[in-house]
Amino acid sequence: MAEQDEGRGQGARPARAPRRITSDYLQRAAMHYLERYSAPAAQLRRVLARKIVLSCRHHGEDPALHGAALDDVVSRCIASGLVDDQRFAEARAATLRRRGRSARAVAATLAAKGVARELVERVSSVDDDEELAAARKAARRKRLGPWSRGDRAASRQKDLAAMARAGFAITVARVVIDGSGDEDANCGTPI
Template structure:
């Protein structure tokens, strides 16, 4: 039985219907921008073409049509994806730079990335405090704060926070004092 499980089934030959069903199946499970959907479907095309001795470039127009159909029907909306993903990352304590990098890696356009990653100083401070709390940095550390100050500042800087915000969080007296503006 293990030998049968290890054997992979041959990939199906690519048709427009197959690509459309694959896109629908992917979008049922994941929210994705158009570029991400295109990458997922392109991987399927490459695997199938490699197995069936076809040229993947010949199926590019079919791939573009399927992605365009998903965008036109409203299943794929880059703006909605960008706003939702940026809000999620901010709640997790990610910096504006980290949000922008994550969205750019997903294939979101540069305009939408800059629009979504723009945050005010209060949002950035709240995200830095969340990160510091999760990583037990600064006021939330268990050890001697004086000895680990530089390491804590470096950790927040690597997370993408500006040094002014990192210093405000790490040098803060505690969560109570920071949360009372």
């Protein structure tokens, strides 16, 4: 028992050494990643660069030697249509809006994934009705305002703060928190 590795149980296999970086290996790694996840070019580049750094650290190589291969693999994925930043941004923004995220939260999420600023602004912009519907969904999910179980007056400031942290404007948050809760979350009209 004293010979166990830190953090591993008895009988656990030792970690495999990372493979040496080749252009073919990077292409296979990119395909494997893109089979499982939709990603913009910047995210794919970060994932592959992390693999390069791990392998080079283990094998004593310089990661800068593989920069051209990394650029080539990412550009091939873009050229073949496997990586499309606009398609990714539109799909991710639609998913986040359906979950009740604010336009600011959508923009922050896309920017963190490496989507270009112009594309983030274009995709995350919504009209007032869509933002209000998203705020209602968020409030319902978090049980704020009309959907809370406690005293609404006592928790009003906390509910407004929660909506502000979620990225909603104070005017939108006030409408939702002070509302009756009988509006349909999809269109903003009474049921």
